Amino acid sequence: MSVYRPQFEQALRLFGRASEAMKARGLSAPVLVGGAAVEIYTSSALNTGDFDIVTPWQQEFEEELRRLGFIRPSGRGRATRGWIHPDLQLGFEVVARSLLGGLAERERVRLIDLGEDGVAAVISVEDMIADRMGQYASGAAPEMLEQARRLFALHADVDRDYMEKRIRHESAGEYGVADLEG
Template sequence: MNTDWEQASALEVVATVIQHLRSHGIEATLVGGACVSIYSHNRYQSSDLDLVTAASLKQLASALAELGFDRIGRGREFRRQDCGFYLDFLHPPVAVGGEAVETAQVVHTEWGALPLLTPTDCIKDRLAAYYHWSDPQSLEQAVMIARAQAAQVDLAELERWSKREGHLKKFQVFRIKLED
């Protein structure tokens, strides 16, 4: 399947990249803002695609070069000139706040299987930014996901996690915004 990188959506880019990495024995999980885009039905857009992988920089650079992605600077970021998204590879574990994520959700796309945070863990990720940095945009993103994915969101788990993070009062702000 040929990818039109200039026109490709975030979902197409990340699913294509993950399938290519998998063909090289590299596993990766999508986290961060791109998960928000997917779960909010693109009400939020992110130009960076954050992926957690244990692969070495050398392994990533070799595999991604085959897709036309070049390393940016000295970090673990890669960009393709004709693509509107860049890839940022984070070190494991996949975690939200102070807790490791045990299981990822797998979304099946026309470009292949895409492992990513569950809606509940994606909300935790956004709430962590709200809790620790008082970022109002992250709170709004958490609410967007919770509304769009209501049937899949575990509010009791979010409350338990918020208590463990020491932010029950801010969790109540989230609940009030969710009910508005």
């Protein structure tokens, strides 16, 4: 798995271990979204500083993070919503209870085998592109168009029909797959 930068790979392995612990409790595995998913789909060509996670089991997931050595930063000038592993300085934060508000198809989630560290569940590349296009369409994140285009260029095998539907929904009908090609 050496396609990722070492710090990111270590954090991904910790995520896999936390995911396995959740499954051992009889709970569904958390799913990576956001920048961590982008970094996975670009093989670390685009880097992130955090792992955004979707799980309906926030308290239980945070308990597992604590067991793995994560701490909640506190004090002046520190973000307090997420968790950081002191050795990695990458933040982990639960950002939602359901995958894109329940609109992403769970069966499209990609599973990454991390060997002895378990399996990491990652939002589909189609849904990640649609999410980026939605953020771009909002006007609050103009840089997301370039991220969506880079992801699209790297993944020619996407389900274009599904992605068209998801982009149209996330962008309130304003954008579609054709906007990724320009």
